[in-house]
Amino acid sequence: MNKIKVILPLLLSLSLVFSVTACDGNPQEDGALSGALDITGSNTVTPVTTVFAEEFMSMYPGVNISVSGPGSGAGIAALINRTTDICQSSRSIRDSEIDQAAGAGVDVVETRVATDAIAVIVHPSNPVSELTIQQLSDIYSGKITNWSEVGGDDKTIVVLSRDTNSGTHVYFKEAVVQMRGLAGEDRDLEYGERAQFLPSTSAGVSEVAGNPSGIFYIGLGYLDDTVKALGVKTTAQGEAVIPSMETALDNTYQIARGLFYYTDGQPGGLIKEFIDFALSDQGQKLVEDVGFVPVK
DSSP, X not given: OOSSEEEOOOOOOOOSSXXXXXXXXXXXXXXXXXXXXXXXXXXXXXXXXXXXXXXXXHHOTEEEEEEEOSOHHHHHHHHHTTOOSEEEXXXXXXXXXXXXXXXXXXXXXXXXXXXXXXXXXXXXXXXXXXXXXXXXXXXXXXXXXXXXXXXXXXXXXXXXXXXXXOHHHHHHIIIIITBOGGGOBOTTOOOOTTOEEESOHHHHHHHHHTOXXXXXXXXXXXXXXXXXXXXXXXXXXXXXXXXXXXXXXXXXXXXXXXXEEEEESXXXXXXXXXXXXXXXXXXXXXXXXXXXXXXX
C-alpha cells in the first residue's frame, strides 16, 4: 500500500523520566508525563492495549488512558472523525478509508505493534482436530453444513463469526473464506446465511465452550482451555499446524496478521511516548505475556 506512511516496528528505548508537552497533556513539575489519551477500535487488540495502558499509567500517574474495543471499523471511523487519539486495528486500513481520511484532513500513519495468529476453535469434545483452508471456506460460506462431512459427528455445524464491524471478520473473510485452497481464490465469496454474527470475541468463546457443534475464530490472546484450537492445513496432503507464537513467528501457520495503531500524522507528545513504550522491550514482553506475538 503506497498511500500510507508506515512506522517500522523498531524496538525503541524508553527513558523513564523526561518532560513532554503532549496532545492533551502537559509536563508536571517533576518532569513526569501527564495528560489523557483515548484509544479505540479493535476488540482483538484491546487486551494488549489494556496492559500497555495499565503499565504506562502505573509509571506515570498523571496520565489517564481510555481503551475501548467496538471494532476496527469503528476505530478507523473515530480516527477520521478526530474523536480518538489512536485507532487500534486488527486489519490494515483500506485505500478508500485513507482517501476518506485525507478528505477530512487526517494524515494516516500506521504502526505495527504486534502480530496475531487466528485460532479456529471448537468444543473440546469435538472429534475433529484439523481442517484445510478449503474446508474452512466451505463451512463458513455454507457449502459444508454437517460435521460428518469433515470427519466429525452427525451434527449440524453452528457457524459463528465476528460481526461486520470487526477487523477480524474482514481478515478471516479475505484470508480464509475467499482463499479456497486448490479451489482457487474467490473474492466475491461471502459468509453463508447460516453464519451467526457476534459482537465480541469473548461472546464467541463462551458460545463454543458451551456448544459441541460450534465453530469460531479468535485472536491467539483469547485462546484458553475451555475450547480446542484446530490444526489448519494448506492442502489435504499438507501438515496440520496448530496456532501458536512459534508457528506465527516462523510463518508455518497460515492465518496470521499484523495488529496496528493508526494516528493522525507522525505521533508526537504523549501519543508518541505511549507508542514508543508499546514498541520497547518492556512493551513487547507484555505482548508476549498477553498471548500475542512481538513484532521482533
